[in-house]
Amino acid sequence: MTPVHFNSNGSRAERLAIILNQTELNKLGGSLDMSEAAQRLLQVDRAQAVVVKCGAKGAWVYVAGADPHFVPAFRSMRVFKIGTGDVFTGVFAHYWCERGENAVQAAMAASEAVSFYAETRRLKIAADQREPVRSTNVRVSVFSSGVTLADRLLREEARSALISLGAELVELPSSSLNPDAGIDSALVLADGDPRISLSFVQRARLAGVPTVVFREKGRLPSSKSAKTFYSDDFSTAIYHTFWVPSLCGKSFSTTKTEHRGPVG
Missing domain, CATH: 3.40.1190.20 (Ribokinase)
Structure with a gap:
């Protein structure tokens, strides 16, 4: 149109x-x-x-x-x-x-x-004071432990959604996940092999990389970490992957004045 x-x-x-x-x-x-x-x-x-x-x-x-x-x-x-x-x-x-x-x-x-x-999902004209998100050019890696066609399609959808928000995707093997990896956040698609997913999360935690774990199947962990966020909702996981560097005070990138994608 x-x-x-x-x-x-x-x-x-x-x-x-x-x-x-x-x-x-x-x-x-x-x-x-x-x-x-x-x-x-x-x-x-x-x-x-x-x-x-x-x-x-x-x-x-x-x-x-x-x-x-x-x-x-x-x-x-x-x-x-x-x-x-x-x-x-x-x-x-x-x-x-x-x-x-x-x-x-x-x-x-x-x-x-x-x-x-x-x-x-409710309209409130005068909304309560909420937490602003600092605008940054976010570098993100997406990790998936799944090997099925559905897993691969989900990974591509996640990558596409992050790009549409303005994120820069970084291809990074899990073995290279360390404090010097040069990424701002990681998204773990955890509905594949739980052991491999847990290994990704542990590596990210040791590297100090803010991580969002998307898990649609099964229960989410009750334990929480300062830099590890869990969600069973895909849209929420995508947005939080973009936001967590700001919330955790971690960013390798610079603030930009040109942006892509729709607010609301």
């Missing part, structure tokens, strides 16, 4: 904010440079604000005559994605249109509301 400009069909508005993801921005703004594309929308559509959603990293807010402002994503213990885009847009509209907040304040409230909704 090709996005079109707001005024292309004769639409008019007294105040206009455009909310879209970066792929849509690149197409509509005619540039791969986020700032350049956003500035074009501000001019062509005479918008007061352009909000660019960047998935697990957060969003950028562009307002005419001002520097762009970054709004972080907020951590949720579980991540239910269906409907998050509608929640973001609806809450932004409430704060920007009804309450008269500026675009940055409205986007911040919308991002917090998305975090609450993704975790609880």
Whole structure:
């Protein structure tokens, strides 16, 4: 689907904010440079604000005559994605249109509301204060102990999902998992051989690498570790793999101002 400009069909508005993801921005703004594309929308559509959603990293807010402002994503213990885009847009509209907040304040409230909704599947306009996630370029390795076709398909789906969030994938044999491996986090797909999966987790723990263990079958371990997170939900495991370096204060990478993928 090709996005079109707001005024292309004769639409008019007294105040206009455009909310879209970066792929849509690149197409509509005619540039791969986020700032350049956003500035074009501000001019062509005479918008007061352009909000660019960047998935697990957060969003950028562009307002005419001002520097762009970054709004972080907020951590949720579980991540239910269906409907998050509608929640973001609806809450932004409430704060920007009804309450008269500026675009940055409205986007911040919308991002917090998305975090609450993704975790609880309930809408709360004024969400409780939540934990922001620092935006980084995350280097990730995916480990799988499974050998079946289903295991391989799951591994490829996990890799694809992480790339869509903006992660950089690093192919790393388990024997090379050490403090100098140069990765920020690891995702272990643990529904294959439990002994091999446990070995991956132990190596990661010794190397000090924050690790997310996805296990859909059987019970999750009751014991917890400061840098080992368990989940039986695939979407949650993917997002937490992207977030854990920030939460654990570990990152080999640098913060970037260009992001890919949708927030909500």
